[in-house]
Amino acid sequence: MKKVAILGGTGNIGEGLARRICLGGKFDVAIGSRGADKAQAAADGVCACLKERGCTETTCTGGTNADVCSADILILSLPFERIQSTIDTIGKSAFENKIIISLINPMVRNPGEKYFLPDQPAEGSAALAIEKMLPASAKLVCAFNNVAAGKWMELDEELDYTVAVCGNDEEAKAAVKELVASVSKLQPLDAGPLAMSNVIEGITPLVITIAMRNGLKDVGVYFR
Amino acid sequence: MKKVAILGGTGNIGEGLARRICLGGKFDVAIGSRGADKAQAAADGVCACLKERGCTETTCTGGTNADVCSADILILSLPFERIQSTIDTIGKSAFENKIIISLINPMVRNPGEKYFLPDQPAEGSAALAIEKMLPASAKLVCAFNNVAAGKWMELDEELDYTVAVCGNDEEAKAAVKELVASVSKLQPLDAGPLAMSNVIEGITPLVITIAMRNGLKDVGVYFR
Numbered sequence: 001m002k003k004v005a006i007l008g009g010t011g012n013i014g015e016g017l018a019r020r021i022c023l024g025g026k027f028d029v030a031i032g033s034r035g036a037d038k039a040q041a042a043a044d045g046v047c048a049c050l051k052e053r054g055c056t057e058t059t060c061t062g063g064t065n066a067d068v069c070s071a072d073i074l075i076l077s078l079p080f081e082r083i084q085s086t087i088d089t090i091g092k093s094a095f096e097n098k099i100i101i102s103l104i105n106p107m108v109r110n111p112g113e114k115y116f117l118p119d120q121p122a123e124g125s126a127a128l129a130i131e132k133m134l135p136a137s138a139k140l141v142c143a144f145n146n147v148a149a150g151k152w153m154e155l156d157e158e159l160d161y162t163v164a165v166c167g168n169d170e171e172a173k174a175a176v177k178e179l180v181a182s183v184s185k186l187q188p189l190d191a192g193p194l195a196m197s198n199v200i201e202g203i204t205p206l207v208i209t210i211a212m213r214n215g216l217k218d219v220g221v222y223f224r
Numbered sequence: 225m226k227k228v229a230i231l232g233g234t235g236n237i238g239e240g241l242a243r244r245i246c247l248g249g250k251f252d253v254a255i256g257s258r259g260a261d262k263a264q265a266a267a268d269g270v271c272a273c274l275k276e277r278g279c280t281e282t283t284c285t286g287g288t289n290a291d292v293c294s295a296d297i298l299i300l301s302l303p304f305e306r307i308q309s310t311i312d313t314i315g316k317s318a319f320e321n322k323i324i325i326s327l328i329n330p331m332v333r334n335p336g337e338k339y340f341l342p343d344q345p346a347e348g349s350a351a352l353a354i355e356k357m358l359p360a361s362a363k364l365v366c367a368f369n370n371v372a373a374g375k376w377m378e379l380d381e382e383l384d385y386t387v388a389v390c391g392n393d394e395e396a397k398a399a400v401k402e403l404v405a406s407v408s409k410l411q412p413l414d415a416g417p418l419a420m421s422n423v424i425e426g427i428t429p430l431v432i433t434i435a436m437r438n439g440l441k442d443v444g445v446y447f448r
Contacts, residue, residue, distance in 0.1 A: 115416035118423060164430065190437040191430060192339035199342060199430045202423035206388065206415060210447050213414040222446040223434050 005071035008078035016152020127197035139172035229295035232302035240376025340429035351421035363396035
């Protein structure tokens, strides 16, 4: 069984993502965190959920962010501001040749005036900036960026969104599309090179703004 | 009857847009072009189409870009590169207090490698750059950016897309939402301030890329 590690997996999105991936039945999950205890507690919660739902195909373990990096695919589920220090702590070499997913969308929040806007670094996107922090052999792919955060943990609801997947390594992108397709009813779509992350990351503040201004909840995006 | 002028209305999108707006039955249309004859010919084509389809509520006329600027709403249906010279030719004062729609999406086309990318000016978007070219009293709104170009002229097909509408003047945005809602089954959504145009304009190269890479045609975007 292939394994996916979720770095920063004890956050809200991370824990929902871990459940959803395990429940898909195709990938084991390792939750990473700064503290191994916290990660283990989160993993225990996922295992309890799997048991409750009769899912026996997959398992979830926990460890420090460094511990879990042996997995086949690493998901960065951390605020953009913490990526550089997390890579420094783990050591850059742990990311050599790895398939790495960024779902990070830096945003300026302005709920008082009912809008969020992208707040991307000078490189054009979080993903393009993270690419520079990683070894050249790492294969960075964007995916899962636009799934409404609140939906990950609502396990009784199917996720039927289309998911734009972009990156510069076609094999890595194919592996990530396989992962995306294993989760609920998500439909992965090849969205071209990593430079497209500039647009994909921006869609999240857009859909949040649309939700706030049009009396909608958990707005998602569908390309069809 | 309120009137919408389409500057650069003899292009492919412009002519489809003119037909769709007239067929909506709520707005007359004036097609603008550099040459009045060309605009009149395009308007005659729209009128013939309206007659054929039994639409008697609305009409379409043609004139130079300067001629048609007395309309209630002006749509800029021109390549970004031609906006400044068009405003210079018409004279900036014609745009005082006007509601103006930009549907412009500057793109880098790379069909050989199967992707298009945004190619936005330093201001962050075409709309933010155009705002600086217009008088301060002009009210610029983005709308219609992401409707697949090929769909405008396929009049037998309903357009059921959601349309993100952004701008800094709430009244102007409400007027534009009314226009959007009059066209086929388009659903306008308030997408916040004009700064959101950075994201909205980028969605067009994204959906074109998704279409090219996933064997799809005329991909649209739905926020729901």
